Amino acid sequence: MAFLNKEIRDGDNQDLTEERRTATFDTDKMAEVIYGSEKLARRRREISHAVSRIPELADSRPLPFLDRFEKVTEGTRKLSVLDRHLAELIDVNDNGEALHLYHEVMGMEGHPLALHEVMFVPALIGQASDEQYEKWLGRAKRREIIGCYAQTELGHGSNLRKLETTATYTPSTQEFILHTPTITALKWWPGALGKSSNYAVVVADLIIKDKSYGPHPFIVQLRDEKTHQPLPGITVGDIGPKMAFNGGDNGYLGFDNFRIPRENLLNRHSRVEADGTYVRPPHAKIGHSAMIRVRSHMATGQGWLLGHALTIAIRYSAVRIQGFLEDKSHEVKVLDYQTQQHRLFPAIARAYAFIFCGFETIRLYDQLILDMNSNGNTSGMADLHALTSGLKSVVTHFVGQGIEQARMACGGHGYSMASYISEIYGVAIGGCTYEGENMVMLLQLARYLVKSVELVKSGKANQLGPMVAYLAVADHKVNLATGPDSYVKMFQYISKRQSWKATEKFLKFMENGDSRDVAWNKTAVELTRASRLHTRLYIMETFIRRVESVTDIPVKSALTDLLNLHLNYELLDVASYALEDGFMSSNQMDFIKNQLYSSLEKIRPNAVSLVDSFQFSDMQLRSVLGRRDGHVYQNLFDWAKSSPLNKTDVLPSVTQYLKPMMEKAKL
Numbered sequence: 001m002a003f004l005n006k007e008i009r010d011g012d013n014q015d016l017t018e019e020r021r022t023a024t025f026d027t028d029k030m031a032e033v034i035y036g037s038e039k040l041a042r043r044r045r046e047i048s049h050a051v052s053r054i055p056e057l058a059d060s061r062p063l064p065f066l067d068r069f070e071k072v073t074e075g076t077r078k079l080s081v082l083d084r085h086l087a088e089l090i091d092v093n094d095n096g097e098a099l100h101l102y103h104e105v106m107g108m109e110g111h112p113l114a115l116h117e118v119m120f121v122p123a124l125i126g127q128a129s130d131e132q133y134e135k136w137l138g139r140a141k142r143r144e145i146i147g148c149y150a151q152t153e154l155g156h157g158s159n160l161r162k163l164e165t166t167a168t169y170t171p172s173t174q175e176f177i178l179h180t181p182t183i184t185a186l187k188w189w190p191g192a193l194g195k196s197s198n199y200a201v202v203v204a205d206l207i208i209k210d211k212s213y214g215p216h217p218f219i220v221q222l223r224d225e226k227t228h229q230p231l232p233g234i235t236v237g238d239i240g241p242k243m244a245f246n247g248g249d250n251g252y253l254g255f256d257n258f259r260i261p262r263e264n265l266l267n268r269h270s271r272v273e274a275d276g277t278y279v280r281p282p283h284a285k286i287g288h289s290a291m292i293r294v295r296s297h298m299a300t301g302q303g304w305l306l307g308h309a310l311t312i313a314i315r316y317s318a319v320r321i322q323g324f325l326e327d328k329s330h331e332v333k334v335l336d337y338q339t340q341q342h343r344l345f346p347a348i349a350r351a352y353a354f355i356f357c358g359f360e361t362i363r364l365y366d367q368l369i370l371d372m373n374s375n376g377n378t379s380g381m382a383d384l385h386a387l388t389s390g391l392k393s394v395v396t397h398f399v400g401q402g403i404e405q406a407r408m409a410c411g412g413h414g415y416s417m418a419s420y421i422s423e424i425y426g427v428a429i430g431g432c433t434y435e436g437e438n439m440v441m442l443l444q445l446a447r448y449l450v451k452s453v454e455l456v457k458s459g460k461a462n463q464l465g466p467m468v469a470y471l472a473v474a475d476h477k478v479n480l481a482t483g484p485d486s487y488v489k490m491f492q493y494i495s496k497r498q499s500w501k502a503t504e505k506f507l508k509f510m511e512n513g514d515s516r517d518v519a520w521n522k523t524a525v526e527l528t529r530a531s532r533l534h535t536r537l538y539i540m541e542t543f544i545r546r547v548e549s550v551t552d553i554p555v556k557s558a559l560t561d562l563l564n565l566h567l568n569y570e571l572l573d574v575a576s577y578a579l580e581d582g583f584m585s586s587n588q589m590d591f592i593k594n595q596l597y598s599s600l601e602k603i604r605p606n607a608v609s610l611v612d613s614f615q616f617s618d619m620q621l622r623s624v625l626g627r628r629d630g631h632v633y634q635n636l637f638d639w640a641k642s643s644p645l646n647k648t649d650v651l652p653s654v655t656q657y658l659k660p661m662m663e664k665a666k667l
């Protein structure tokens with residue numbers, strides 16, 4: 001008999017096998033929906049399989065047992081092995097394949113090329129002119145040079161307009177002089193800056209004839225290409241251990257009147273002529289495109305991180321037997337408890353929703369770059385900036401929450417590094433901070449919402465973009481029993497009401513004499529609430545669109561269960577906004593809760609298969625607790641035995657310190 005869940009193998013834990021047999025859909029088909037195509041889903045499996053046949057690509061020891069120096073070395077070692085095998089493992093021009101290969105082999109703890117691929121090369125593609133492509137892009141793509149993205153400083157990150165690093169143009173030599181005037185102006189945080197990169201895209205305040213033109217990107221050589229020594233005038237190093245990413249060398253960087261040629265200002269959109277004349281870009285914020293790119297990719301990337309934690313927690317919950325339900329002679333799987341399901345299943349729905357939604361923003365970003373590079377059309381920038389600002393904030397926040405719930409759902413073993421969940425958590429919540437601190441980015445989206453409400457108030461609703469058109473729609477009572485559209489309408493009502501209330505509050509403060517900035521700050525919490533609601537509405541709508549587009553009936557049916565859970569969970573979470581003015585009745589509230597609980601029951605038989613469908617290999621998961629075979633206890637015991645502390649029965653620290661203390665006490 002062909003099994004719908006292809007993960008079933010002889011010798012696996014029987015409880016897990018039992019779960020896999022209950023799948024109502026084909027996990028390979030679900031993987032096609034998750035990864036966007038049959039080809040990528042298949043290639044991912046093939047690549048993982050090919051990697052497993054190259055022993056040098058495996059971690060030489062479990063990563064949690066390595067110290068920082070060993071982690072950096074291990075990451076670099078694997079990169080060099082990977083480099084030798086790249087062409088045989090993937091189509092190097094296929095980003096999806098490359099991304100999977102790097103996740104599989106390099107894991108998530110950071111490596112020297114992380115920022116090269118994620119920001120340095122994209123910054124060149126988005127910001128460099130054709131001549132600069134000629135000079136730098138080929139070298140960067142061939143990895144003759146390794147780069148990073150150096151923007152944040154010790155004293156400033158969120159407020160780019162106040163970056164202190166200066167790039168002062170000198171017409172006599174046609175050079176920019178890069179300088180770090182104070183300790184707070186040191187670049188601080190850029191990934192792969194400390195020890196690995198020999199080039200960087202540096203964002204510095206452009207100064208011409210004593211006038212500041214604001215932050216601009218420059219390509220800067222940091223280290224000698226032969227010796228890798230820092231060039232004279234450059235101070236560079238590693239900033240030390242972090243919550244996660246400890247295989248990466250986030251760094252600091254200072255300039256002492258360091259000169260670079262005029263051609264090193266990335267000048268596809270703005271430039272400085274030889275005589276110092278400044279040529280403006282078509283859009284003031286066009287220099288931020290590398291950031292918009294990462295933000296556009298974050299929803300999908302974060303959805304996968306949540307998927308990792310949930311794969312571990314759900315598999316473990318199907319193996320962990322504890323306590324009783326009806327039959328007191330047999331303990332049950334902890335996955336059978338409603339509280340466990342409520343803790344984990346809505347997070348599975350969110351992981352799927354974030355991945356689907358992320359694919360849409362990636363497409364929007366690719367279109368924007370195409371428009372900008374082909375005909376200088378920047379009209380999509382404001383919309384995408386607003387959308388991705390909200391999305392990165394909402395998604396990273398919920399992913400952090402979801403991973404933490406997954407950890408707790410694994411009880412004590414979730415707290416062990418054997419689960420690897422704490423590492424996943426550390427990596428994921430970095431996203432709440434990098435690419436724009438979440439509150440700061442929610443407030444960026446709020447600017448857009450406030451402007452949109454103001455348009456409606458001034459009778460210009462016809463100028464609203466499609467994503468905010470609901471802000472002008474009249475309210476109608478909603479019958480939730482009619483399906484997903486009614487949930488969207490209810491959510492629209494809630495989101496619209498909050499955007500309007502926050503805007504009115506903000507305008508009122510100004511009417512009463514506050515400046516715009518003070519009024520804004522006095523309304524900021526309400527504004528961030530509006531941004532979150534707007535973003536959650538967008539996620540809900542993309543989830544519905546994606547499920548509607550699925551053609552495989554069993555897959556669509558399983559996804560519909562997840563979608564229903566998502567709709568009810570989300571609406572319940574924000575119901576107070578609609579209850580307070582009576583738009584939602586308490587009967588409707590009861591209806592939502594009942595739908596939610598029945599969704600949990602429907603999803604239960606598919607839970608393991610829904611996470612198996614992410615098709616993360618054991619190598620990629622790096623979790624002893626979440627391995628496919630489910631032999632949790634034996635695997636945990638073997639792992640603990642391999643701890644370096646267990647190499648000897650008596651530790652030197654015991655002989656040196658503990659024993660003398662005990663001996664002394666005996667006297």
Ligand SMILES: CCCCCCCC/C=C\CCCCCC(=O)SCCNC(=O)CCNC(=O)[C@H](O)C(C)(C)COP(=O)(O)OP(=O)(O)OC[C@H]1O[C@@H](n2cnc3c(N)ncnc32)[C@H](O)[C@@H]1OP(=O)(O)O
Pocket residue numbers: 099118119149151152157158159160161191285288289291292294297298301381382385433434435436437440444447448
């Ligand atoms: C294959 C890819 C995989 C990717 C996977 C990701 C996983 C990778 C893992 C690890 C990588 C880690 C990478 C981390 C890298 C970094 O963190 S780089 C540093 C990031 N730094 C930031 O994000 C700084 C945040 N701050 C800002 O972006 C800006 O300062 C600001 C947007 C908050 C404000 O900008 P400012 O210039 O001061 O503008 P305002 O005066 O506030 O606004 C003026 C108007 O400009 C509009 N605007 C601002 N930015 C943009 C933009 N990017 N595009 C379009 N428009 C923009 C803003 O909305 C205002 O418009 P209105 O006046 O009309 O309201």
Ligand SMILES: Cc1cc2nc3c(=O)[nH]c(=O)nc-3n(C[C@H](O)[C@H](O)[C@H](O)COP(=O)(O)OP(=O)(O)OC[C@H]3O[C@@H](n4cnc5c(N)ncnc54)[C@H](O)[C@@H]3O)c2cc1C
Pocket residue numbers: 115149150151152155156157158159188189190191245250430433434435436437438439440443
């Ligand atoms: C793992 C990681 C990797 C990174 N990689 C890079 C990299 O490769 N390159 C790079 O250049 N940088 C990088 N960074 C830096 C990162 O981009 C910044 O830390 C981030 O943009 C936040 O800025 P900040 O540190 O200045 O936070 P701050 O702005 O100082 O935030 C502190 C608090 O102030 C609040 N706040 C600040 N401004 C406002 C405001 N206007 N309104 C309301 N509240 C406000 C914030 O909400 C927050 O609560 C990385 C950071 C991390 C953690």
